[in-house]
Amino acid sequence: MSSAPTEATTASPPHAVSLWSSIREAVRGSHDHDYTEGAIGRSIVLLAIPMVLEMAMESVFAVVDVFFVSRLGAEAVATVVLTESLITMVYTLAMGLGIGATAMVARRIGERDQDGASRAAMQAIWLGLFTAAALGIAGAIFAPELLQLMGAEASVVRTGTMFTRVMLGGNVSVLMLFLVNAIFRGAGDAAIAMRSLWLANAINMTLGPCLIFGVGPFPELGVTGAAVGTTIGRGVGALYAFRRLLQPGARLHLGRRHLAIDPSVMWRLVKLSASGTFQIFIGTASWVLLIRIVSSFGSDVIAGYGIAIRLVIFALLPSWGMANAAATMVGQALGAGKPDRAEASVWIAGKYNAVFLGGLGLLFIVGAPLIIAFFTSQAAVAASAIDALRVISSGFLFYAYGMVITQSFNGAGDTWTPTWINLGCFWCWEVPLGWFLALRTGLGAHGVYLAIAIAYATLAVVSVVLFRRGTWKARAV
Numbered sequence: 357m358s359s360a361p362t363e364a365t366t367a368s369p370p371h372a373v374s375l376w377s378s379i380r381e382a383v384r385g386s387h388d389h390d391y392t393e394g395a396i397g398r399s400i401v402l403l404a405i406p407m408v409l410e411m412a413m414e415s416v417f418a419v420v421d422v423f424f425v426s427r428l429g430a431e432a433v434a435t436v437v438l439t440e441s442l443i444t445m446v447y448t449l450a451m452g453l454g455i456g457a458t459a460m461v462a463r464r465i466g467e468r469d470q471d472g473a474s475r476a477a478m479q480a481i482w483l484g485l486f487t488a489a490a491l492g493i494a495g496a497i498f499a500p501e502l503l504q505l506m507g508a509e510a511s512v513v514r515t516g517t518m519f520t521r522v523m524l525g526g527n528v529s530v531l532m533l534f535l536v537n538a539i540f541r542g543a544g545d546a547a548i549a550m551r552s553l554w555l556a557n558a559i560n561m562t563l564g565p566c567l568i569f570g571v572g573p574f575p576e577l578g579v580t581g582a583a584v585g586t587t588i589g590r591g592v593g594a595l596y597a598f599r600r601l602l603q604p605g606a607r608l609h610l611g612r613r614h615l616a617i618d619p620s621v622m623w624r625l626v627k628l629s630a631s632g633t634f635q636i637f638i639g640t641a642s643w644v645l646l647i648r649i650v651s652s653f654g655s656d657v658i659a660g661y662g663i664a665i666r667l668v669i670f671a672l673l674p675s676w677g678m679a680n681a682a683a684t685m686v687g688q689a690l691g692a693g694k695p696d697r698a699e700a701s702v703w704i705a706g707k708y709n710a711v712f713l714g715g716l717g718l719l720f721i722v723g724a725p726l727i728i729a730f731f732t733s734q735a736a737v738a739a740s741a742i743d744a745l746r747v748i749s750s751g752f753l754f755y756a757y758g759m760v761i762t763q764s765f766n767g768a769g770d771t772w773t774p775t776w777i778n779l780g781c782f783w784c785w786e787v788p789l790g791w792f793l794a795l796r797t798g799l800g801a802h803g804v805y806l807a808i809a810i811a812y813a814t815l816a817v818v819s820v821v822l823f824r825r826g827t828w829k830a831r832a833v
Contacts (some may be wrong), residue, residue, distance in 0.1 A: 452633025466691020495524025660740025
């Protein structure tokens with residue numbers, strides 16, 4: 357799958373010393389590095405490391421909130437879980453807007469059009485602010501009704517309404533953090549996006565428990581304190597990232613002349629982001645549908661599946677960092693008029709991703725009983741979790757290529773191709789196959805796990821076939 361031609365400049369860092377220096381430079385931030393020239397392997401390392409760390413930090417938010425809120429009882433935890441389900445729509449919109457912003461900014465940077473990149477960034481920010489305002493007003497007003505719609509009991513509605521109002525009303529912090537970080541990724545300043553998440557998490561982990569339990573001078577807000585801490589943390593992280601956009605001399609700089617609304621640029625962003633949002637929604641909805649099938653087999657199976665999926669998600673997070681790096685490389689290379697470099701970048705990123713994710717998949721298959729033992733001692737739950745982890749992990753090697761290639765389509769501005777791929781592989785193939793194998797062949801939940809692994813393999817094959825056609829190279833952004 358990685359047989360594309362390469363050239364001398366595609367070589368990865370040749371030895372441990374240069375690799376270590378590249379890692380240090382990636383974490384520190386490489387503001388002067390030109391990603392359209394030089395060794396592709398080193399460029400991918402410089403982009404991927406901060407992107408991987410950024411995504412790892414993003415996953416910490418939900419874990420921290422649930423950890424502290426769990427001390428308040430089941431109703432508080434239910435509030436967080438149900439509200440997170442609602443916030444998933446905000447995440448979907450934020451990631452969809454981020455896909456469009458990354459593609460446009462990366463293309464302008466590759467064209468050496470700094471002013472155009474700044475204009476695209478500002479239009480993306482305006483679009484995010486308008487979206488956040490509409491969602492925030494609706495969420496703050498209808499928080500109780502939304503919790504009831506999600507099936508919350510009356511006691512949960514009473515306990516959690518203010519939490520939900522703060523989270524949904526303050527969704528601008530989520531949208532702006534995702535969006536501005538996507539802009540920096542497109543510009544090649546991934547280290548800034550990483551630092552903004554570090555800052556946001558540090559504030560959340562410090563402020564959250566203080567507001568939940570009333571530590572020191574802070575008021576005791578209960579579960580609402582978790583929402584306030586998270587919103588403030590994300591907000592400060594977003595402000596830090598936005599402040600970096602205003603600093604002269606940066607790779608991407610917003611000046612006063614960029615503040616005006618540009619309808620033509622904004623409309624191009626809307627078209628890119630609409631398909632990107634639908635693309636994210638397809639993936640999210642398919643997981644919900646699979647959970648519904650798994651729920652037919654009892655609480656032990658659901659619990660085991662839930663443990664396995666959390667391990668799978670944590671395994672995939674670094675791979676999404678690699679995929680995002682490939683998307684930036686593609687966008688900037690196409691902007692510089694170097695489609696061959698764009699293609700070579702994808703194959704090299706796919707190879708790196710396959711080594712990492714394939715190795716991790718092998719570890720999960722061999723070591724599943726030991727790994728699951730850290731999470732549960734209940735035999736029935738553990739058996740379900742081990743089965744799910746082993747079967748789903750068997751598709752990792754394929755998905756390593758699939759996620760890099762689909763994200764690279766997005767980087768090229770061809771957001772509809774991965775949308776159709778996701779629609780076909782997940783909604784039209786994975787979900788029906790999971791239903792059939794689980795409920796019509798006697799395989800039970802094992803059939804769902806098989807369907808996920810098969811869908812991973814299918815997505816990889818379809819992505820490679822479409823990628824080799826090369827039509828994405830001519831996509832205008």
